[in-house]
Amino acid sequence: MSRCRDGIRTVLRRALKVPWRFNRRWWVRRTCVCSVCQVPVLEGKSVQQTVDMLHRQLEQLGAMKQGSFWVDCETYHTTGTASGQPSKLLYVMHNSEAPLSCTALFEGGPCLMADGNFDVLMVKLKSHFQNAKGHKVESRGARYRYCDFLVKLGTVTMNSSARGISVEVEYCACVVPGDCWNLIKEFIQSFLGPNVPELPSVFATKAEGLFVPADAVDTMTQYLELFGKVRKQQVLQGASVR
Amino acid sequence: MADIVNVGMNLDAFSQAINAIQALRSSVTRVFDSLKDGMKNKETLEVREKGFISEFQDNLQAVNRDVNELERLSTLVGRPSESHPLHNSGLLSLDPVQDKTPLYSQLLQAYKWSNKLQFHAGLASSLLNQQSLKRSANQMGASAKRRPKVQPSTLVLPPQYVDDVISRIGRMFPEMTIELFRPNGTSAVLLVTLGKVLKAIVVMRSLFIDRTIVRGFHEDVYSEDGKLDIWSKSNYQVFQKVTDHATTALLHYQLPQMPDVVVRSFMTWLRSYIKLFQTPCQRCGKFLQEGLPPTWRDFRTLEAFHDTCRQ
Numbered sequence: 001m002s003r004c005r006d007g008i009r010t011v012l013r014r015a016l017k018v019p020w021r022f023n024r025r026w027w028v029r030r031t032c033v034c035s036v037c038q039v040p041v042l043e044g045k046s047v048q049q050t051v052d053m054l055h056r057q058l059e060q061l062g063a064m065k066q067g068s069f070w071v072d073c074e075t076y077h078t079t080g081t082a083s084g085q086p087s088k089l090l091y092v093m094h095n096s097e098a099p100l101s102c103t104a105l106f107e108g109g110p111c112l113m114a115d116g117n118f119d120v121l122m123v124k125l126k127s128h129f130q131n132a133k134g135h136k137v138e139s140r141g142a143r144y145r146y147c148d149f150l151v152k153l154g155t156v157t158m159n160s161s162a163r164g165i166s167v168e169v170e171y172c173a174c175v176v177p178g179d180c181w182n183l184i185k186e187f188i189q190s191f192l193g194p195n196v197p198e199l200p201s202v203f204a205t206k207a208e209g210l211f212v213p214a215d216a217v218d219t220m221t222q223y224l225e226l227f228g229k230v231r232k233q234q235v236l237q238g239a240s241v242r
Numbered sequence: 243m244a245d246i247v248n249v250g251m252n253l254d255a256f257s258q259a260i261n262a263i264q265a266l267r268s269s270v271t272r273v274f275d276s277l278k279d280g281m282k283n284k285e286t287l288e289v290r291e292k293g294f295i296s297e298f299q300d301n302l303q304a305v306n307r308d309v310n311e312l313e314r315l316s317t318l319v320g321r322p323s324e325s326h327p328l329h330n331s332g333l334l335s336l337d338p339v340q341d342k343t344p345l346y347s348q349l350l351q352a353y354k355w356s357n358k359l360q361f362h363a364g365l366a367s368s369l370l371n372q373q374s375l376k377r378s379a380n381q382m383g384a385s386a387k388r389r390p391k392v393q394p395s396t397l398v399l400p401p402q403y404v405d406d407v408i409s410r411i412g413r414m415f416p417e418m419t420i421e422l423f424r425p426n427g428t429s430a431v432l433l434v435t436l437g438k439v440l441k442a443i444v445v446m447r448s449l450f451i452d453r454t455i456v457r458g459f460h461e462d463v464y465s466e467d468g469k470l471d472i473w474s475k476s477n478y479q480v481f482q483k484v485t486d487h488a489t490t491a492l493l494h495y496q497l498p499q500m501p502d503v504v505v506r507s508f509m510t511w512l513r514s515y516i517k518l519f520q521t522p523c524q525r526c527g528k529f530l531q532e533g534l535p536p537t538w539r540d541f542r543t544l545e546a547f548h549d550t551c552r553q
């Protein structure tokens with residue numbers, strides 16, 4: 001049994017010329033349980049002030065700062081649909097956790113993980129997909145580790161102005177999202193207070209999100225949902241100001 | 243036993259006495275028969291009365307003679323001893339037809355077995371009192387001297403037996419898969435996969451668990467050369483904690499006479515981690531304490547507690 005498994009692994013490793021260490025890390029990365037949610041900005045405070053407060057709260061809890069992170073998202077329209085179909089959106093996202101990869105999500109459709117030079121391909125495809133300039137959203141901030149939790153506290157910016165706050169919490173020891181949701185929820189409560197998000201829809205739809213290569217996509221889907229919410233808020237705020 | 247032999251020697255007297263009883267019964271019957279029949283039909287009343295009276299006297303004398311005979315024999319037979327070890331049931335041995343009703347020999351056998359049983363039960367209970375389930379409790383005293391005597395016999399169990407015990411335990415717990423390896427000679431190394439929660443490597447010597455290490459379900463259990471990695475600890479604090487507790491459990495579940503029971507108890511305990519991330523602490527009701535879920539499982543009740551909540 002084990003010999004067979006080893007055999008397959010060795011063959012794969014040789015065929016792909018993948019160093020073992022790398023292979024192992026890749027394996028681990030894919031299988032964490034992760035939840036992304038938006039943190040409301042405190043009343044009478046700016047985004048930056050709220051983020052600073054959250055930093056302090058995390059550090060009080062005993063979380064250790066471990067570098068920084070970023071996630072960004074560019075939006076493309078389909079063009080040249082001769083048959084009069086409504087134009088669809090394509091999102092191309094990057095994540096500092098996988099700096100050599102790129103995730104492409106079709107609105108309500110399929111998604112794919114690609115190499116970083118997918119961006120170059122998009123430039124070549126500009127007769128079909130047009131970059132919606134000024135729609136670039138990104139979240140940047142610090143990474144914290146607390147026991148087996150990984151917390152990424154980011155400021156969401158659109159057109160280089162801060163619009164909201166994102167919190168990504170990863171529980172690295174567990175591979176089944178449904179199993180540890182209560183645990184993650186309690187952890188988020190410990191530094192965010194009672195306004196904890198509901199179970200992310202990607203969790204609910206597949207209880208056994210195990211070893212499915214879509215796990216990294218799940219995180220990106222959650223960021224995309226969050227960016228969508230932030231964008232909508234801005235539209236509403238803009239309307240009320242007018 | 244002496245009484246039984248004695249009784250056997252008097253068997254002749256017994257049979258004579260029984261004959262005497264039969265004779266007495268028939269003579270008594272004869273008395274009442276003649277009384278019932280009344281006077282016989284003779285020519286004169288005088289002759290009739292005489293004949294009846296003489297017959298009655300003869301019959302009574304016969305009864306008297308038989309009674310005397312029985313009394314004489316009864317002194318020969320003697321009283322059955324009351325100090326018989328089986329009391330009145332000892333009289334069963336007097337039954338002459340042994341082949342048809344071997345009650346007495348069966349009774350003796352049963353008696354012997356129950357004696358033996360009591361003796362061994364006594365020994366076992368004194369042993370068990372010394373060697374309770376805790377290894378730490380019998381570090382000193384007489385039991386410590388006894389242990390080396392016991393261990394060597396259980397250390398040389400045939401591998402086939404170990405395989406059988408392990409596969410039987412594996413069948414008991416459907417959510418647990420147990421793979422058995424023998425990387426170095428006869429000692430077995432078990433790879434236990436519990437649901438989608440954890441993997442435990444259990445190093446055995448014969449049926450004794452020597453060492454255990456617990457890692458996450460998605461962590462590698464093989465080292466870079468493709469062998470089972472029994473040394474490096476988990477990258478996650480949860481599983482490092484669980485490893486510590488599992489080592490404590492190994493020290494807790496100890497029963498040198500029955501190593502298979504120990505392995506089964508340990509596996510039952512390990513199985514309670516199936517809901518490691520889903521069970522709140524039974525004391526504080528929370529999921530997290532210092533960033534860790536309840537990693538302790540009570541050895542008896544298998545309830546989940548945080549390490550700090552378990553006292």
Ligand SMILES: [Zn+2]
Nearest residue numbers: 523526548551
């Ligand atoms: Zn507790």
